[in-house]
Amino acid sequence: MSQLPRIEIQVETRYLAEQSQPERNHYVFAYRVTITNQGEMPAQLISRHWIITDANGETKEVRGEGVVGEQPVLQPGDSYQYTSGSVLETPVGSMHGSYQMIDAEGRAFDATIPPFRLATATVLH
Numbered sequence: 703m704s705q706l707p708r709i710e711i712q713v714e715t716r717y718l719a720e721q722s723q724p725e726r727n728h729y730v731f732a733y734r735v736t737i738t739n740q741g742e743m744p745a746q747l748i749s750r751h752w753i754i755t756d757a758n759g760e761t762k763e764v765r766g767e768g769v770v771g772e773q774p775v776l777q778p779g780d781s782y783q784y785t786s787g788s789v790l791e792t793p794v795g796s797m798h799g800s801y802q803m804i805d806a807e808g809r810a811f812d813a814t815i816p817p818f819r820l821a822t823a824t825v826l827h
């Protein structure tokens with residue numbers, strides 16, 4: 703029996719000031735995700751599960767099929783990139799979660815999305 707594919711996930715974030723309304727506690731962020739199959743077997747992304755937390759400790763969970771309307775198949779060594787967004791009521795927050803995947807042998811597995819920070823340019827670390 704072969705090993706499950708190794709999936710690496712990297713995320714870059716950006717605050718969208720032009721779409722945000724801080725006076726209304728409406729902060730818009732974009733994030734670009736790069737998913738790379740570092741294993742030796744193809745894998746398909748089936749669904750996603752996000753956990754989004756703002757600075758008030760409010761948590762939202764988002765589940766859905768695929769990403770941006772797609773369920774990409776990643777061959778060994780391939781990367782898939784997409785951009786999406788999130789809205790928070792605070793100028794800082796975080797996201798993490800997992801992608802539910804299936805390998806070429808039909809085995810389901812989760813690819814962990816490591817935590818990343820969403821923050822406006824005015825918020826210091």
